[in-house]
Amino acid sequence: MIRYLKLNDEKCVGCLTCQATCSRLYFKEDDPAKSRIQLFQMGLGKFHLVACDQECRKCVIECPTQAITVNAQGVVMINKSLCVGCLACVAVCPIGAMRYFPGDPAPFKCIACGACVKTCPADALEVAEKEESPASRLPFEIAEAARKKEVHS
Amino acid sequence: MSAFKAADFKLLGQYDFEPRSIQRGYAMRTLHLDVGTRKATEKPVSEDMKKRFTGGKGFGLKLLWDATKPTTKWNDPENEIVMGMGPIGGNTNYPGSGKSLVVSLSPMTGVPIDSNVGGFFGPYFKFGGWDALELQGKADVETIIFIDSNKGTVQFFEAPANLQQDTHLLAEELTHAFARDEKDLQSVSVVSAGRGADHSPMGILNFSLYDKRRQGIRVKQAGRGGIGTVLRDKKIRALVCRFSGVKPDLNNAVDPAEVQRIGLKLHREIIVNDDAQCKMRKQGTAHLMEIMNNYDLLPTKNHKYGQDPRGDELASWVWEKLFSQNLPDGCWYGCTMACAHAVDHYELQTGPYKGSKVCVDGPEYETAAGVGSNLYVYDPLGIVELNFYCDTYGIDTISFGTMTGFLMECWELGILNAERTDGIDLAWGNWKEAARILHDMADGKRFGVLAGKGVKFLAGYFASEYGADPQLLKDIALHGKGLEQSEYISKESLAQQGGYYLTNKGPQHDEAWLIFMDMVNNHIPTFEKKAEALHYFPMFRTWFGLQGLCKLPWNDVEPADNSKHPEPNKVPEHVENYFKLYTAITGEPLTWDGLVKQSERVYNYQRSFNIRQGYGHRKDDYPAYRAMGPVFEDEYQAREERYDRQMKEKIGIDPAGKSLAEKVKITRDYRMSQYDSLIDAVFKRRGWTPDGCPTPEHMKEIGMDLPEVLEVLNARIAGRA
Secondary structure, three states: OEEEEEEOHHHOOOOOHHHHHHHHHHHOOOOHHHOOOEEEEEEOOEEEEEOOOOOOOHHHHHOOOOOEEEOOOOOEEEOOOOOOOOOHHHHHOOOOOOEOOOOOOOOEOOOOOOHHHHHOOOOOEEEEEEOOOHHHHHHHHHHHHHOOOOOOO | OOOOOHHHOEEEEEEEOOOOOOEOOEOOEEEEEEOOOOEEEEEEOOHHHHHHHOOOHHHHHHHHHHHOOOOOOOOOOOOOEEEEOOOOOOOOOOOOOOOEEEEEEOOOOOOEEEEEEOOOHHHHHHOOOOOEEEEEOOOOOOEEEEEEOOOOEEEEEEOOOOOOOOHHHHHHHHHHHHOOOHHHHHHEEEEEOOHHHHHOOOEOEEEEEEEOOOOEEEEEEEOOOOHHHHHHHOOEEEEEEEOOOOOOOOOOOOOHHHHHHHHHHHHHHHHHHHHHOOOHHHHHHHHHHHHHHHOOOOOEOOOOEOOOHHHHHHOHHHHHHHEOOOOOOOOOOOOOOOOOOEEEEEEOOOOOOOOOEEEEEOOOHHHHHHOOHHHOOOOHHHHHHHHHHHHHHOEOHHHHHHHHHHHHHHHHOOOOOOOOOOOOOOOOOOHHHHHHHHHHHHHOOHHHHHHOOOHHHHHHHHHHHHOOOHHHHHHHOOEEOOEEOOOOOOOOOHHHHHHHHOOOOOOOOOOOOOHHHHHHOOOOOOHHHHHHHHHHHHHHHHHHHHHOOOOHHHHOOOOOOHHHOOOHHHOHHHHHHHHHHHHHHHOOOOOHHHHHHHHHHHHHHHHHHHHHOOOOOHHHHOOOHHHOOOOOHHHHHHOHHHHHHHHHHHHOOOOOOOOHHHHHHHHHHHHHHHHHHHHHHHHHHHOEOOOOOEOHHHHHHOOOOOHHHHHHHHHHHOOOO
């Protein structure tokens, strides 16, 4: 199963509480540029929320040091001690959910912790679960196929 | 898995140093190791050295010049292997930023060779606080040099008698021996050659990187000019460097956010554009195979022909299927171009490792062409096999391909036979027999050792030993200065003949690749325009080697609107990236002129170095005729329409009624004279005398009027050297 932050754009009222909650939790400051969830105004009263869907996993495939892995809950995690800060993951993310703050050494992303869910006044966010898919399994299949099966000497 | 741990090795000597952080791309010191006395010396880098030589290959050549004499030969103890990293090298943001530049006096040419190589060794070494590494002297026992960049130690170990010699096993073994634990494997990089390099001057250095997904080492090659042979001559079995803690800003850039911004911009460009452009992420440089075959440029039968109906059997899509897909196959962190592909689980069909399933690094274009079409080998797995054994034995695939093509043509011409090859059947396409040459080279057997001496030697040897026509052999032995030509057909592009042969180190495609500009698009029709291109591109491309950069992300991906620019061949937006990247790291401004000037200094210094070693004359810059035009009548016939038309339109002679022999002769005389005119124009543009000597005035103008250089140049101009 994959745990992820389910985003309900139609319920979002654009109050930015989620961003404030997130950046305060992880960066100790209120700065939308440091929030793992993003909010875009799409027109009057219409909003679009962006956060990692935990499923596409292109970043897991791209990471040269395997600093980006998937935990037991199916959440894509970044191990900062292994990260070399190349930002390839930021480039391959198709929805811009992998973020970085200029000058900081490592990128960041939503890990479906649920902090924003608790503070959202409009019930626009929830931590949900979904099934594994071909995309979510791909990084493991690729690595398994490439792994050296025999060692000769 | 390893049979050894570092503690098992006998420690012969140790040197402790203080690791130093890099500032603005430079450590401002270099490390000199004498492997004979097992002594280490730190040398400061002066501001003057930084200004004149910039870094990377520039530092390498300067240190090599200072360490050697005009009489130094490749196998003298004072010859060095110098590795320079460059100020931009080692950043993880801009694709292609992990290159080490290796220089040495070449066993093949006698002049400095320089080779640009990926793998982790160079950056890991740099992060200990060094701009370059010099290896000098000769060890009395088989030696492993281990540098721990975190701890600040250099250790000389004796290699145990039962330690592996061929790279795919040796580098794996040493990676495990020197890693602290399983999690530390990616912190280790090994530089090694192989048994072939013990017996041939075309030895390479393999630079390893540990691949976490494959759970094994990969190797990238400093391939050209025989530096692996120098390594083995020094009795160095391997260099090992360990560094953990790679972070994006170990260069301590002036503006790290700007480095990130420019890097991310190119990452995105690659991710978006690559699949519609070169498909480097899926095929690597092997994407060129059918393009070259279609344009009559793919070396076929020792560069006699440029295409074959079977060309598609080696096309890019064949390689895409063989390469494992969707892996981050960069040769340094953060290279999203990811062209370092591999064939996994390949079961070897020949040789001592027959039956083993191995990971084969490559083939890249040069290898696929050199040991493929050039040998009339259209079995992709044959190419994979030759690629593997070249690498693990420490042999250059390009020299091996061109050399074996020459041998096969000699076989076809009857100059060679089974008696002369010790039973090896060198009929075109016979890759398993070509592999036997390699195995014999590794084992030090007669024909392998003979073949491994390269085409320059072989042409002379076959003439003197077998009474073959010396001129014919010279015509088909494709080398310049003793280095085998790399794998593009140059005979229909005069500018590319210059790109190959008006070079410092020999015919290698990394200075100028002008075939499309010249032959296909006719953008540089006059001698002056060709000369301008043969000034600009070698200078521009030299710059990658000063910085620790790879050339590929410059023009193997392009901005979507690149073609709208008046000079799309220069990929101006990417050049702008380089200015910004250089400034963001070093804090120094850079303009287009400034970039060319940095390169010009080092380029002319290298030419002066050739002159100091007794070379660098105009006569050293001529190709074998095979690189310039059709040697044989059937070769002429293969492009008769083109050649006849040229005779009429360019030479002004009506081919009608002329015999084939006459037409071959007329074409040859014309092309030789054209090449001479090209040399005149290029040397003039570069600020050189008609004999190819940089003038003292030019050296002053570019800020390279160093006394030791002027002494060499004045002696040459005065006819004293």
